[in-house]
Amino acid sequence: MSLDIVKLAAFAKEQGFIYPGSEIYEGIAGVYDYGPLGVELKRRLADLWWRAMVQLHENIVGLDSAILMHPRVWEASGHVEAFHDPMVDNKVSKKRYRVDTLIEEYAQRLEEKARRETEKKLRKKGAPLHRLEEEVQQQKDFQRAQLLKDRLSQALARKDWAALTSLLQEEQIPCPESGSTEWTPVRQFNLMFSTHLGPLAEEAQEIYLRPETAQGIFVDFPLVLRTGRLKVPFGIAQIGKAFRNEIVARQFIFRMREFEQMEMQFFVQPGTEAYWYEVWKEKRLRWHLHLGLKPELLRFKDHEHLAHYAQAATDIEFAFPFGFRELEGIHSRTDYDLSRHAAFSGKRLEYYDETQAQSYVPYVIETSVGLDRLILAHLSQGYTEEMAPTAEGGEELRIVLKIHPLIAPIQVAVFPLIRKEEFVQKARLLYEELRFFFMSAYEEKDSIGRRYRRYDAKGTPYAITIDGQTLEDETVTIRDRDTLQQVRVPMSQVRAYLGERLEVAHWLRTL
RNA sequence: GCGGGAGUAGCUCAGCCGGUAGAGCAUCAGCCUUCCAAGCUGAGGGUCGCGGGUUCGAAUCCCGUCUCCCGCUCCA
Numbered sequence: 001m002s003l004d005i006v007k008l009a010a011f012a013k014e015q016g017f018i019y020p021g022s023e024i025y026e027g028i029a030g031v032y033d034y035g036p037l038g039v040e041l042k043r044r045l046a047d048l049w050w051r052a053m054v055q056l057h058e059n060i061v062g063l064d065s066a067i068l069m070h071p072r073v074w075e076a077s078g079h080v081e082a083f084h085d086p087m088v089d090n091k092v093s094k095k096r097y098r099v100d101t102l103i104e105e106y107a108q109r110l111e112e113k114a115r116r117e118t119e120k121k122l123r124k125k126g127a128p129l130h131r132l133e134e135e136v137q138q139q140k141d142f143q144r145a146q147l148l149k150d151r152l153s154q155a156l157a158r159k160d161w162a163a164l165t166s167l168l169q170e171e172q173i174p175c176p177e178s179g180s181t182e183w184t185p186v187r188q189f190n191l192m193f194s195t196h197l198g199p200l201a202e203e204a205q206e207i208y209l210r211p212e213t214a215q216g217i218f219v220d221f222p223l224v225l226r227t228g229r230l231k232v233p234f235g236i237a238q239i240g241k242a243f244r245n246e247i248v249a250r251q252f253i254f255r256m257r258e259f260e261q262m263e264m265q266f267f268v269q270p271g272t273e274a275y276w277y278e279v280w281k282e283k284r285l286r287w288h289l290h291l292g293l294k295p296e297l298l299r300f301k302d303h304e305h306l307a308h309y310a311q312a313a314t315d316i317e318f319a320f321p322f323g324f325r326e327l328e329g330i331h332s333r334t335d336y337d338l339s340r341h342a343a344f345s346g347k348r349l350e351y352y353d354e355t356q357a358q359s360y361v362p363y364v365i366e367t368s369v370g371l372d373r374l375i376l377a378h379l380s381q382g383y384t385e386e387m388a389p390t391a392e393g394g395e396e397l398r399i400v401l402k403i404h405p406l407i408a409p410i411q412v413a414v415f416p417l418i419r420k421e422e423f424v425q426k427a428r429l430l431y432e433e434l435r436f437f438f439m440s441a442y443e444e445k446d447s448i449g450r451r452y453r454r455y456d457a458k459g460t461p462y463a464i465t466i467d468g469q470t471l472e473d474e475t476v477t478i479r480d481r482d483t484l485q486q487v488r489v490p491m492s493q494v495r496a497y498l499g500e501r502l503e504v505a506h507w508l509r510t511l
Numbered sequence: 512g513c514g515g516g517a518g519u520a521g522c523u524c525a526g527c528c529g530g531u532a533g534a535g536c537a538u539c540a541g542c543c544u545u546c547c548a549a550g551c552u553g554a555g556g557g558u559c560g561c562g563g564g565u566u567c568g569a570a571u572c573c574c575g576u577c578u579c580c581c582g583c584u585c586c587a
Contacts, residue, residue, distance in 0.1 A: 006580070014522070020579075027579055087584075089512060097584070184512075191585080212587080246585070254587095261587055315587095329587065370587035391547065398548085417545055449547030456547095468545055477546075484547070 004321035008380055009252045011399070015457060017041065017379065017409075018253060030246060030257040037458060038375070040409030040439060042260075045291075045374055046239050048406065048504070049262045052287055053237045056508055060235035060264065061228050065216025067241060068197065071207050076344035077215050077337065079192060079208075086161055088168065089184040097175075099164050099186050103152045106173050107145040114142035144171075161186040193243045193257075209243040214366060216240075217265045218337040222349055232351055232362055233276060235266040239371070251322055253372045260371040267362035269353065270335065276365045277312055277332045284328055284367050285316060290511050292404035293377060299324065310334075318377045327377055328369040335361040378403050382459060388484065391449060401459035402482055410460045411438040411502050415451050417467040419444050427466040430476070430491065437495060438502055456481055462498060 012018040017038035021031030034042055054062045074080045086099045118136040127135075136142050148171060155163040164186040167173075172181045193209040210216065217224075217236045224236055239262045246257055253259075268276045281300065288298060301324070303313040312332040317324040338361045342349040350359040379401070388398035405411065414431040416423030424444060431442040441460070443451050448465065455463055463479045470476050470491070477486040478497060489497050500506065 009580090010522085023579095025578090029579075087512090089583095187512085242587075244586075250581075255585085256587095259587065263587090326587070368587060373587065389547070396548075415546095419544085423545090447544070447546090447548070447550095450549075452546080453548045465546065479546080486546080 004380075005252050008321065008383055011383060011457075012038070012252075012379060015401075018375075030250070030255070032253050032256060032372075037409040041375055041378070041403075041407055041459075042371065044407040044409075045378070046260075046262065046371060048291065048507070049287070049369065049371075050237070050239065051504060051508055052511055053235070053264050056511070057235065059230065059233065060237055060266075061224060061230070063217060063220060063224060063236050063238045064240065065213070065220055065238060067210050067243075068207055069210055069215060069219065071205065072344055073215050073219060073341075074192065074208055074211075076340040077218075078340070079211055086156070086164055086186045088165075088186050099168070100152060100156060102176075103148055103167070103173060105176070107148045107152075110141045110145035110148075111136075114139040114145070117141070191245050193245050211244050212242050212368075213238050213240045213261045213263050214265060214337070214368065217263065218341055218349075218364075221267070221338060221341075222347065225351065232353060233266060233268040233272070235264050237262075237264040239263075251320075253376050254320065254322075254325065256372060261368055262371050262374075263366065263368040265333075266365040266367070267351070268365060269356070270360055270363045273311070273332050273334070273363040273365060277330070280365050280367050281314060281330050284330060284369075287511065288316065288327070290507070291378070291407065293318065293381060297377075297381060298327075301326075310336075318373075320376065321380050325373075326370075327373050328367065331366045331368070333364040333366050335363050337364060338362065378407060388453075398453055398456060400456040400481060403459045405461035405501055406504065406507055408459045408461050409439065410441045410455065410458055412462045412464060412498055413441045413443060413451070413455045413460050414464045415442075415448060415466070416444050417448055417465050422471055423466050426470055430464065430466065430494065434495065434498070438498060452479065461501070464494065 009018070013020070013035075015037055016035035019033045019035050020027045021033050022028045050062070054060050088097055088099055088102070114136050115132065118139050119132055122132060122135060148167070151167050152164070155161075155167065162185075165183070168181075168183045168186070173183075174181050175183075192211050194206050195209060197205045197207045217238055221236070224230070228234075240260065241258060242261050243258050246255055266276060266280060285298065285300070289295060297319040299317050301315045301317045303310070303315070306313055310331045311334045314330050315326040316328040316330070318327040338349045341347075342361070349361060351362050352359045382401045382403040384400050384402050386398055386400065387395040390396045412434055414427050414434065416427040427444070428442065431440055434440045441455070443454070445451070446454075452463055459481070461481045463481070465477045465479065465486075467477065469488075474491045475488050476491055476494060478489055478494070479486045
């Protein structure tokens with residue numbers, strides 16, 4: 001399984017889709033660059049998202065907020081708290097845990113055990129079970145659990161990691177995996193990147209690179225509302241970079257330290273959020289399917305443990321080479337964010353609803369796609385090794401990137417069948433015309449078969465060849481990447497032929 | 512951070528019982544080619560991850576170090 005992702009990464013690098021970051025300096029873990037083909041793919045996917053979300057919805061507008069935001073934003077959003085997890089490693093099992101969940105779960109197990117035993121005791125004595133809650137307070141495991149939780153919350157409040165280290169030690173908290181009680185010291189992981197605002201390090205204020213783009217939308221909510229003449233329900237969409245200091249950034253571009261999100265926050269009247277949640281689940285899934293992701297490789301996965309801001313949450317998961325993983329999150333965020341920002345900023349972040357004749361803090365439905373993950377999904381689904389016929393009548397392995405024509409970095413390639421002046425001239429002429437409309441390429445080197453294969457690997461859906469017949473009747477062949485079938489089309493109709501297949505409007509109309 | 516794997520040409524790798532680097536593909540120039548890659552001729556390209564040690568001599572042996580990849584936690 002994981003071998004496939006290594007192979008895909010090598011392919012992506014070789015073809016110029018994705019390079020390891022800073023490679024000549026031996027690389028930098030979890031950071032990747034988009035090469036000439038990758039940047040096209042990325043721009044196209046982002047563009048199709050933008051058009052489907054903003055251009056096609058009269059009640060959705062765009063935004064491009066800054067990566068740097070006021071530090072209080074991240075206190076209000078809950079990230080300062082949630083993203084500073086103290087962690088420990090177990091020396092025997094080599095597993096890493098968040099200290100708080102480790103201790104809480106242990107305490108919970110103790111409580112459950114206490115309840116079971118107290119219940120058994122009560123049954124034995126024939127005492128009424130309604131006294132269970134009262135009796136269990138006296139049980140020693142239960143009391144120990146309470147003590148653990150107290151000490152945990154005290155240490156967390158003081159950010160006293162040494163105290164947590166000794167708590168683990170003194171209370172002999174076992175590793176759920178190995179049962180071992182040998183722990184490394186507790187260390188804090190800060191998942192947010194910090195930097196300094198102001199050039200003088202001593203005087204500068206520490207600020208964060210945004211860990212998600214959503215907060216820019218919430219913070220600008222009153223401004224967009226005022227200038228956009230918007231009425232609930234309405235949405236604000238944004239594409240942009242976000243940064244997370246992942247403990248381990250792995251699996252190629254699946255989890256990167258610097259990544260790009262495409263988010264849309266949809267503001268609705270409280271009470272209607274369940275309806276809109278369903279609407280957006282359906283719309284977003286349809287968008288992915290319309291771009292050619294296979295239904296059997298997509299699924300919804302509802303969250304069992306909800307984040308601090310969420311009322312309901314589901315993921316659109318994609319079957320990556322390493323398994324089903326989150327591609328897009330659709331969350332019902334309630335009024336959490338706007339209310340928090342209202343509280344922290346002291347500003348009123350309410351909406352006056354004329355039809356209701358009242359003000360309220362709108363509820364929010366969020367759709368959030370990882371653009372890099374989306375790219376990985378299309379690359380991994382599209383990467384195909386298959387047998388193809390050879391000139392000698394045999395079969396040979398062909399590597400072809402079967403991605404949707406609309407997102408292909410190079411949409412059409414033009415070849416003269418042979419490198420003779422008449423062929424070359426005509427081919428150049430056609431290429432130079434087509435490039436006004438499509439991302440085009442021209443190639444005259446190597447045999448025709450070889451050129452086809454080269455562009456197959458780049459995902460180019462159409463290849464046009466100028467042959468002997470072109471010189472006689474001005475027709476060319478257009479060859480399809482996936483079927484290898486050719487059609488003969490008059491030179492004058494090539495643009496229309498390609499337009500039907502590569503025009504974004506057609507795609508939007510059928511969405 | 513812990514465990515595992517790996518660093519030699521742009522790519523895939525060989526060379527590793529020490530004697531001063533090689534293949535295929537790719538690239539470039541030319542020739543040949545009338546529809547599905549690897550035909551011919553020629554050319555360019557390597558501080559063998561980095562540092563130190565042993566040795567007359569290290570890609571090869573020893574020590575150290577760095578980086579990347581995979582797994583563990585988390586998420587877009």
